[in-house]
Amino acid sequence: MAFIPLLAMVRKDLQLFFSDRRSVIVSFVVPIAIGSFFGAIFAGGGQNREPARLAVAIVDQDASAISKAVLAGAETDKNLKVATPTEDEARDLVKRGNTAVAVIIPKGFGDAAGKAFFGNGDKPSLDLLHDPSRSTELAMVRGILTQHVMEAVSKEMFGGDQGRQLVEQTLPQVQSSSMPVDQKRLLVEMLGSVQKYYNEQRATGAQGTTERRGITMPYTVREEAMTAGSNIKYNGYAHSFAGMAIQFLLFAMANMGIEMLLERQRGLWKRLRSAPVSKLTLLSSKAVSGTILSTLILFVSFGFAMIVFAVRIEGSALGFLGISIACAMMASTFGLLVAALGNSPATARGVTTLAVLMMVMLGGAWVPTFIFPAWLQQLTTVVPVRWAVDGLDAMTWRGFGLSSAVLPTLVLVAFAAMFAGIAAARFRWEEA
Amino acid sequence: MLAIKNLRKSFGSVVAVDDVSFTLGRGQLLGLLGPNGAGKTTTVSMIAGLVTPEQGEVLIEGARLSGDTDLKKRRIGLVPQDLALYDELSARANLRFFGALYGLSGATLEKAIASAMELVGLIDRIKDRVATYSGGMKRRLNLAAGLLHDPDILLLDEPTVGVDPQSRNAIFDNLELLKSRGKALLYTTHYMEEVERLADRIVVMDHGRVIAEDTLDGLQSRVATVGGGRATLESVFLTLTGRSLRD
Numbered sequence A: 001m002a003f004i005p006l007l008a009m010v011r012k013d014l015q016l017f018f019s020d021r022r023s024v025i026v027s028f029v030v031p032i033a034i035g036s037f038f039g040a041i042f043a044g045g046g047q048n049r050e051p052a053r054l055a056v057a058i059v060d061q062d063a064s065a066i067s068k069a070v071l072a073g074a075e076t077d078k079n080l081k082v083a084t085p086t087e088d089e090a091r092d093l094v095k096r097g098n099t100a101v102a103v104i105i106p107k108g109f110g111d112a113a114g115k116a117f118f119g120n121g122d123k124p125s126l127d128l129l130h131d132p133s134r135s136t137e138l139a140m141v142r143g144i145l146t147q148h149v150m151e152a153v154s155k156e157m158f159g160g161d162q163g164r165q166l167v168e169q170t171l172p173q174v175q176s177s178s179m180p181v182d183q184k185r186l187l188v189e190m191l192g193s194v195q196k197y198y199n200e201q202r203a204t205g206a207q208g209t210t211e212r213r214g215i216t217m218p219y220t221v222r223e224e225a226m227t228a229g230s231n232i233k234y235n236g237y238a239h240s241f242a243g244m245a246i247q248f249l250l251f252a253m254a255n256m257g258i259e260m261l262l263e264r265q266r267g268l269w270k271r272l273r274s275a276p277v278s279k280l281t282l283l284s285s286k287a288v289s290g291t292i293l294s295t296l297i298l299f300v301s302f303g304f305a306m307i308v309f310a311v312r313i314e315g316s317a318l319g320f321l322g323i324s325i326a327c328a329m330m331a332s333t334f335g336l337l338v339a340a341l342g343n344s345p346a347t348a349r350g351v352t353t354l355a356v357l358m359m360v361m362l363g364g365a366w367v368p369t370f371i372f373p374a375w376l377q378q379l380t381t382v383v384p385v386r387w388a389v390d391g392l393d394a395m396t397w398r399g400f401g402l403s404s405a406v407l408p409t410l411v412l413v414a415f416a417a418m419f420a421g422i423a424a425a426r427f428r429w430e431e432a
Numbered sequence B: 001m002l003a004i005k006n007l008r009k010s011f012g013s014v015v016a017v018d019d020v021s022f023t024l025g026r027g028q029l030l031g032l033l034g035p036n037g038a039g040k041t042t043t044v045s046m047i048a049g050l051v052t053p054e055q056g057e058v059l060i061e062g063a064r065l066s067g068d069t070d071l072k073k074r075r076i077g078l079v080p081q082d083l084a085l086y087d088e089l090s091a092r093a094n095l096r097f098f099g100a101l102y103g104l105s106g107a108t109l110e111k112a113i114a115s116a117m118e119l120v121g122l123i124d125r126i127k128d129r130v131a132t133y134s135g136g137m138k139r140r141l142n143l144a145a146g147l148l149h150d151p152d153i154l155l156l157d158e159p160t161v162g163v164d165p166q167s168r169n170a171i172f173d174n175l176e177l178l179k180s181r182g183k184a185l186l187y188t189t190h191y192m193e194e195v196e197r198l199a200d201r202i203v204v205m206d207h208g209r210v211i212a213e214d215t216l217d218g219l220q221s222r223v224a225t226v227g228g229g230r231a232t233l234e235s236v237f238l239t240l241t242g243r244s245l246r247d
Helices: A003-019 A021-042 A065-076 A087-095 A109-117 A135-157 A161-175 A181-206 A236-265 A268-274 A279-309 A317-341 A345-362 A374-382 A384-395 A403-426 B040-048 B071-075 B091-100 B106-119 B135-147 B165-180 B192-198 B216-222 B233-241
Strands: A054-060 A080-083 A101-105 A127-130 B002-011 B014-024 B029-033 B055-060 B076-079 B153-157 B184-188 B201-206 B209-214
Touching: A003 A021, A003 A236, A003 A279, A003 B091, A021 A236, A021 A279, A054 A065, A054 A087, A054 A135, A065 A080, A065 A101, A065 A109, A065 A135, A065 A161, A087 A101, A087 A127, A101 A135, A109 A135, A109 A161, A127 A135, A135 A161, A161 A181, A236 A268, A236 A279, A236 A317, A236 A345, A236 A384, A268 B040, A268 B076, A279 A317, A279 A403, A317 A345, A317 A384, A317 A403, A345 A374, A345 A384, A374 A384, A384 A403, B002 B040, B014 B040, B014 B055, B014 B184, B014 B209, B029 B040, B029 B192, B040 B076, B040 B153, B040 B184, B071 B076, B076 B135, B091 B106, B091 B135, B106 B135, B135 B153, B135 B165, B165 B184, B165 B192, B184 B192, B192 B233, B201 B216, B201 B233, B209 B216, B209 B233, B216 B233
Parallel strands: A054 A080, A054 A101, B029 B184, B029 B201, B076 B153, B153 B184
Antiparallel strands: A101 A127, B002 B014, B002 B055, B201 B209
């Protein structure tokens, strides 16, 4: 007996949802569109993509061997996209936000840097003009530039003309200095050896057999993306589609709650309550139809991502199913909560929009939670969306097994139970 | 068939219904009259199970109505004042849904839908979305939705609000037919001529209490007119409830 009304109410809710073209578009098409956009941004190198290069302007006012070598090194760096404008143009590019950092190599930089390399001269300054909103890029450019400047200066000082001239200038100065004899002798012997080295290098260099070498990075980097399996690659679309699908299924369910308030306003709940149907059946039907719709939204979004962007469930398919259904239950009971706590459709709409946006923002649906401050990362564990997003990430591109799905599933079911409990307790049942 | 005994309901400090009692027999139409805020809708809501009375009871054939899932609720049909219909769905989909709430399914449900739609004269528009219906048609469909499960008692809360004379007349014909079939009808309205035409007995409520209960003739005989003729129901009503404006 109770089964017939329950089925009828579920069927009616699905009919109403699919009869509203706007709801269908917002719930199914929009998350796919936004998920595709965010996925393209956060896709990373998992699909043999070229990493985005940092736009840097280098103004070489020195034109010395060292400054030219710095420029050449930067131009071959795979992390940088180098432009060589004038200083005024460089300043304008940074001001307009077209370039994150402009590097100005001032006149005399090479000469001064060479002297400072051996510690007997003032260090020249390298001017970095930067966009204040892009401090992360400034730090990256600073690091990359250190490497290229050190390589260029050391190469020049251990084999270039500038290094040889510096030794030739320094040797007579030392010999005529008033320093203690034993110290002078040791220094003259050392500089003499260096001069001899330069001369030999010059002689062999003229024959074209030896390449000058300076200081180079004493290590190379081997990068390995850590997922649960060696053949599992990161796919940014998996995260973006999870986030956007969850956001829009929450919006759909909040809207379902508002529809319940509208049903009350239109007197439909009088009809429902006058029928011999229990309160449990009435609320359960809404929870069931909401769970079905939410699961559909999630599956359609992921289905699209699988077909178009090669997103795969690299972990447990059963775990993915469990987290999806638990997430759908959480969302549908959130809709019940809206119906129970909302005074009117208009006020509920504003409050729930804010609540959903806060939940998805703090839950990492827009941007990964690792960029949050540590305290906020801890705090967001009380947000159900965080568990849903992390759980779906674990089952898709992270490739974890069923055991990793258990905790997020249980937490989401617990949230669903809490929402349903509050909704049942606070629901206004009397229809005067 | 229906007996209301000492019903009371208050909302906060406002007593909406206080010690209301009346009975309604098979094949009767009881007109429930009262100014705004008199307690008519709250009384109907308590009978329909929408509101729990603080005191008193609702008896159907002598048995007390209790609980949401009491099967005796199947003997009551509610036609609410609001057009409680899903505009986005067809008339058939609406009636399938409302019928299923009473456990109807399959051929029984389809037969009940056809019968109700025939009665209200909308069988030709059964497949159309309710949004395409006129106000009068929606009112008739609202009535059909309350009749689907063939209730013995029909609660009609201002069922003709905002409809044209043709639709109103059609609804009256439907109600007279239902009465002739032995249904008990409780009818609340502000339109005196409707009660004059339809009601076997009239209950007048004010400030949550029953202030008069009689036949039309009985009520009219209570009020003397200047010329010695029969008083209209409206003048009886105003005499009983006063002329002060209500919220």
